[in-house]
Amino acid sequence: xxxxxxxxxxxxxxxxxxxxxxxxxxxxxxxxxxxxxxxxxxxxxxxxxxxxxxxxxxxxxxxxxxxxxxxxxxxxxxxxxxxxxxxxxxxxxxxxxxxxxxxxxxxxxxxxxxxxxxxxxxxxxxxxxxxxxxxxxxxxxxxxxxxxxxxxxxxxxxxxxxxxxxxxxxxxxxxxxxxxxxxxxxxxxxxxxxxxxxxxxxxxxxxxxxxxxxxxxxxxxxxxxxxxxxxxxxxxxxxxxxxxxxxxxxxxxxxxxxxxxxxxxxxxxxxxxxxxxxxxxxxxxxxx
Numbered sequence: 001x002x003x004x005x006x007x008x009x010x011x012x013x014x015x016x017x018x019x020x021x022x023x024x025x026x027x028x029x030x031x032x033x034x035x036x037x038x039x040x041x042x043x044x045x046x047x048x049x050x051x052x053x054x055x056x057x058x059x060x061x062x063x064x065x066x067x068x069x070x071x072x073x074x075x076x077x078x079x080x081x082x083x084x085x086x087x088x089x090x091x092x093x094x095x096x097x098x099x100x101x102x103x104x105x106x107x108x109x110x111x112x113x114x115x116x117x118x119x120x121x122x123x124x125x126x127x128x129x130x131x132x133x134x135x136x137x138x139x140x141x142x143x144x145x146x147x148x149x150x151x152x153x154x155x156x157x158x159x160x161x162x163x164x165x166x167x168x169x170x171x172x173x174x175x176x177x178x179x180x181x182x183x184x185x186x187x188x189x190x191x192x193x194x195x196x197x198x199x200x201x202x203x204x205x206x207x208x209x210x211x212x213x214x215x216x217x218x219x220x221x222x223x224x225x226x227x228x229x230x231x232x233x234x235x236x237x238x239x240x241x242x243x244x245x246x247x248x249x250x251x252x253x254x255x256x257x258x259x260x261x262x263x264x265x266x267x268x269x270x271x272x273x274x275x276x277x278x279x280x281x282x283x284x285x286x287x288x
Contacts, residue, residue, distance in 0.1 A: 013114070013216075013265075013266075014216065014265060015114060015216055015217060015218050015236070015263075015265075015266065016114055016115065016213065016216045016217070017114060017115040017116075017117065017210075017212050017213070017216065017217040017218075018112065018114060018115065018116045018117070018217070018218050018220070018266075019117050019119050019206070019212065019217050019218065019219045019220070019235070020116065020117070020118050020119065020140070020219075020220045020221075021118075021119060021120060021197075021219075021220060021221035021222060021223070021226065021240075022118055022120040022122060022127055022130060022131070023037075023120065023122060023130070023222075024222040024240075024241060025220055025221055025222045025240045025241070025256060026102075026105065026130075026131075026134060026136065026256055027099055027102070027130070027134060028241065028255070029222070029241065031098050031099055031100075032095075032098050033094060033095070033096070033098050033099060033130075036094055036095060036098075037090060037091070037094060038060065040089065040090040040091075040093055040094070041060055041070050041071075041090050042056040042057065042060050043089075044086060044089045044090055045059070045060065045070075045074070048081060048085075048086075048089065049074070049079055049081065055177045058177070059176060059177055062176070063076075063077075063176065065225075066189065067192050067194075067196075068121060068196045068197050068198045068199065068225070068226070069121050069194070069196050071083070071086055071194060072192040072194035072196050073176070073192065075192050075193055075194050076174075076189070076190045076191060076192035076193075076194075077174040077176045077190060078174055078190070083123075083146070083150065084123075087122075087123040087125070087126065087146070091122065091123060091125065091126040091129075092125075094126070096129055096130065096133050097133075099130060099133035099134055100133075100134075101133070101134060101135040102134050102135060102136065103135065104257055105134070105136065105256060105257060106134075106135050106136055106139060108257065108259055108260060109136060109139040109140075110139060111267065112259075112266055112267070113266075113267070114266065115141050116139060116140045116141055117140060117141050117142055117143075117144060117206075117210050117212070118131075118140050118142070118143040118144065118145075119144045119197070119206055119219075120143070120144070120145050120146070121145075121146055121196045121197050122145060122146060123145055123146045123147055124143060124145040124146070124147045124148070126145075127143045127145050128143070131143075141210075142210065144206050144209060144210060146194075146196065148209065149195040149196065149202055149205055149206075150194060150195055150196075174189075174190055197221075197223070197226045197229070198223065198225045198226045198228070198229040199229065200229055200232065200233055203229065203230060203233045203235070204233065207233075214230075214233055214234035214235045215234050215236075217235055217236065218235075218236045218237075218238060218263070219235040219236065219237050219238065220238045220240050220253075220256065221237075221238075221239065221240065222239065222240050222241045224239060224246050224249065227239055227246075227248075227249050228248050228249070231248055231249065231250070236250050236251075237249045237250045237251070238250065238251040238252070238253055238262075239251070239252045239253070240253050240255070240256050241253075241254070241255075242254065251263075
């Protein structure tokens with residue numbers, strides 16, 4: 001019994017899951033893929049939604065900052081479009097050749113002895129293509145993507161967090177450009193029907209879908225806002241792409257390649273587990 005108790009104590013690792021963002025986290029922003037994504041989004045806003053060219057860059061960036069994704073913001077301010085059409089236009093034309101195979105990261109991920117899950121605001125097809133280009137397609141237990149959290153092109157009429165019904169902003173388009181130019185303290189921005197980071201309901205759905213205990217999970221992302229939400233819902237947080245740790249975030253990594261140096265306990269816990277397991281097996285065999 002004493003050995004069994006010792007085995008349980010030692011094998012109880014601090015973390016039992018690693019949750020990863022994809023874009024600009026598993027590969028650097030310097031790849032150029034995210035910049036091309038932004039260009040495609042602006043082209044979509046111009047060609048499909050008829051927005052004025054001069055407004056595109058400012059509106060695109062502001063919607064992204066406020067709503068987590070430009071798509072979520074566009075739906076919030078009243079634009080109606082097909083999710084799949086948006087993703088085909090934005091991601092379907094990306095130059096994926098800009099992403100290079102990363103054998104170093106592949107080795108790190110494959111040597112990690114605990115669960116690994118992708119959590120991305122992008123659609124599933126984009127996630128699969130990006131991971132294939134990086135050579136990481138078989139390194140994760142599952143991908144939780146836009147499609148997972150928004151399984152239908154129809155508007156989610158129920159607010160997951162408080163049970164209230166989602167109501168579109170009248171029948172027109174909220175003048176978001178005017179708000180950006182002259183933000184008023186009394187203006188209440190419309191909610192988005194899209195479930196995505198950085199909103200808490202997205203994280204809560206991920207925990208439920210993947211059976212994740214946030215208190216025993218490390219979350220890696222390049223977005224400070226996503227990480228601050230993640231911290232509020234109980235995750236241990238790691239900003240990737242900078243060595244400067246922002247207040248409210250637990251750790252900072254210049255590169256995702258620095259995981260082993262920053263978190264050696266991820267491997268040590270497994271090694272201790274195997275050592276104790278081996279000792280218990282020997283002692284049980286001797287006593288028998």
